[in-house]
Amino acid sequence: MSVPTWMTVIEITRPGAPDVLRAAQRPVPEPAAHEALIRVAAAGVNRPDLMQRQGHYPPPPGASDIPGLEVAGEVVRVGAAVKEPALGSRVCALVAGGGYAEYVAAPAVQCLPVPGTLSLEEAAVLPETVFTVYYNVFQRSGLRPGEWLLVHGGSSGIGVTAIVLARACGARVIVTAGSAEKCAACRALGADVAIDYKHEDFVAATLAATEGRGADVILDMVGGDYVERDIAAAAVQGRIAVIATQRGREAKVDLRELMRKRLMLGGSTLRPQSLESKGRLAAALRKEIWPLIEAKSLRLPIHAAFPLIEAARAHELMESGAHIGKIVLRV
Template sequence: MKAIVITSPGGPEVLKIQEVDEPQFKDDEVLIKVEATALNRADTFQRKGVYPPPKGASEYLGLECSGTIEAVGKAVSKWKIGDQVCALLSGGGYAEKVAVPAGQLLPVPPGVSLKDAASLPEVACTVWSTTFMMSRLSAGETFLVHGGSSGIGTFAIQMAKYQGARVFVTAGSDEKLAVCKDLGADVCVNYKTDDFVKRVKEETGGKGVDVILDHIGASYLKRNLESLNFDGRLFIIGTMGGSVTEIDLRALLSRRLTLQSAGLRYRSTENKAVIVSEVEKNVWPAIVAGKVKPVIYKYFPLSEAAEAHQLLETSVHIGKILLVP
């Protein structure tokens, strides 16, 4: 099969399409013929050599995909050859075929094309597991997501609105904020020209928001804590703004704040299966109802993975970028 190979750690130019061996699949796995895969920031870190795949996972990039099941392991009963699915991966999506544990598969939601379904697993599992399973965002609460025009952001806006929350977003341009508004965001802040802490306080009568989903990390930590209401929850899923900082713990103590962090890739197969099951139960109905839709910016052929990475790293895109074998 063909797959994208990292020829050496570096920039997008190190990504080359090559002929490689087909993946072997275990008794509790299925083999998927890939229809599409989606780019994630983690792919760029792996390409640079700073985010290796978990032990035993595929060495190839790609943390989600959609496609058709081509073969099933002996222990798999829920799925059969020919089923159209999308999947959460530990790696291997930038290829024509990938082996996936059966517990990490989702049916393609009605109303979503097989190709576009590749944009759903990573964002759905990330947003549901962090914002809802762990931070317990509920109807009537307020929610701030940074990077509202990103893949995570566009999905989080829609899902939080579907659950009955009031949604605040930050983004770096009026064009991006307009898209966030169209997706349901109630308060849109251009972080380049406006102070999000000030806006949050103004819009909440000085209280702050109940939940924040943040991928910036260190450079936003102090301001995020200032933006939280009593019993507020901050969930960190990335460190694009640095990983080391200092905080005054009294800020957490005085307002009973919760600081959480987690990633998806290094979770156990069993834990991922729990999240995927919860996503199918709670998120898929919103997609079927048309309340949450994939936001796709551009499609690239698999052979142009380097160009797709270049686009991702400019951050001009809105929503997801897909590769199609």
């Protein structure tokens, strides 16, 4: 397969506003023994990319400085130790950076086949949020059919992923979102209850929706003072997973309440996890979630698509908060 020597990428020229993103030429990466080189057709945009651009989320050691955590495309080269994916196959992949580019070298264990029902653009927006939601909501918090999941930021990339996956697994879903339009979009995606958090108290609304029981699992990307309120909104034996701190990194926790309700309060980040850990996660997703995506033709809503070289516009849109669902770059 012919692969050029140089490729177009989007660089972060210095920390700052979206206009620090610039197109540049870089050598096409050589895949290491355990990597597959992907000719990128589409790359997902996620809020951590914005944080990296602002200088608040440096890439982990060894990762590319080019932004972009998820891609889909065709495998055009494989390292000596790679058995799968095969040359020429269509994959989507979780990467620790480097997605905003014409080519990216991805660990083979983090490549998953493009589900037959999905386009490459639809597949490109799966890995970052599906890995995160599956890990936090299903693996660590053990959400079961019939249980109630409360997700803050229901219209975010993470939020829409949580709605789609939890509903497909038979759980009931409550979301918070910041406008009537976003609440309506979440309901259309399958959320049972959508709370406009700017006008309603989510603790009272969650308790009302669950007849006083509370939420069994809470996925929290807000943090700060939300954690205390999550504890109030949780059911006995509830599990709370914090994945971001948009309202602050410190929280007040009433330990007696934690004990009385027998709660689990935890948190995680995906990007710095080891290759082994992400590989295990990918294998579990392939076994448990990929068949569901295929059988139920699941897809995440894509709010907007931009050409790669207009990555700055994609960042402006995400920064405005006007999007509902995912944003994708066409390469």
